[in-house]
Amino acid sequence: MGFPGTWMTTSESMVYRVVPKCACSTIGQIMYYSDHGEFFDGDIHDAQSGLHKWGIEESQAAITRNVQAHGSYAFTCVRNPYSRILSSFFDKICGIQRNGKRYRGNLVPKLAYTYGIEVGGDDGKGEFDQIASFRRFLLFARDTIRWRRPMDPDIHWSGMSGHVSTFIVNGGRYDNIFWTEKFNAGMQSVLNAVETPHAVDLATIPRFNESEGHGPKRAHPIEDYFDDLSMHLVYEIYKRDFDLFKYDAQDPSNKLPVGEIDLDEVHAKLGT
Template sequence: MGFPGTWMTESESVVYRVVPKCACSSIGQIMFYSDHGRFYDGDIHDSTTGLHKWAQDESQKLIETNVKAHKSFAFTCVRNPYTRILSSFFDKICGIQRNGKRYRGNLVPMLVQKYGVQVGGDDGKQDFDQIASFRRFLLFARDTIRFKKPMEPDIHWSAMSGHISTFIVNGGRYDHIFFTEKFDDGMQVVLNNIKTRHKINLKKIPKFNESEGHGPKRLHPVEDYFDDLSHHLMWEIYKQISAW
């Protein structure tokens, strides 16, 4: 199986296991900058040079050799599951993606038809009941994870433990795991433990949120989106996953 979702600097100073919706754009750009002294011009997920990625065939042997020998400092980043799945909803379900289309083609029309989810019209800019639509999406997310219907769970709302564990199961070991909510503190630990070609001052590094602007602006506090049933669905989704 190898090490899917793993990125490594070209200098092999550090190894990072990507967890979707957990500051991966900012982390990738910091890694890129640490080697090249500049940020990648565009979404770091689109880069094909300047950063080793498991998705790039030529990088796989280098990553595998490094990780299995634990040659470099290895880390990942996690996030509060409530804010993570809410972010996934606004970005991937309500938002128009970088290619100008809806995420995963017929996914959104299916959600509209089968679950009654509203997404703000064709352009995502019309008013709609965000709270009601999110709760219906949450039911869909539960169905994909518990029953794998009407589709397999998507990486953006599947459990973080599933992403993180593949690195360990296949022979890797983490040196550090930190929270998105304490990003600067956690990332500074990483930087303190590696040697970079270019010095990084986190206070001067912009936060790269590539999903920002894809979808409608969240109108309510996070807690307003979760009623008693939503809390139970979150437990059903992620508690059960961790027990499998």
């Protein structure tokens, strides 16, 4: 299986396991800048050089050697499951992607027909009942994760624990897992632990939110999207994420973690 979703700087200063919808664009650009003294011109997910990625065949041997020997500082970043699934809905389901098309082709028409989801018209900018449509999307996400119907779960809404675990199961070990909600402190703790060819000043780094503007603006506070049933579904789907990464399953309005991540617990529970 190897190390899917793993990126490494060309200088091998650090190794990062990408978790979708968890500041991965900004982290990738910081890694790129730390090696080259400039940002990648475009979406970092499109970069085919200047950064080792598991998806680039020529990078796989270097990543495997490094990770299995724990040759570099290894980290990942996680996010509150409530805000992550909501972000996935607005970006991937309601939004027009950077290629000018809907995400995954016929996925949205299928959801509109099967689950009664509205997405704001052809351009994603029209008025629609965001709360009702999101709750229907949540049923779809649950169906994909629990029963792999009507399709396999997508990486953007499958559980973070699953992404994080592949790195451990195949022989890697994390030195740091930090929260998107405390990004500057977390990313700074990574930078403090490594030596990079170019210094990174987090205070001046822009946020590379590549999904921003794809879809309609969120019209309500996060907690308005989750009634009792929705909260039950989210906890059913993401129980491991809430427990391991210390988020509050009882209060969707509280995006901040309620405890410290225990790396030994993460490795023990996700390493089998």
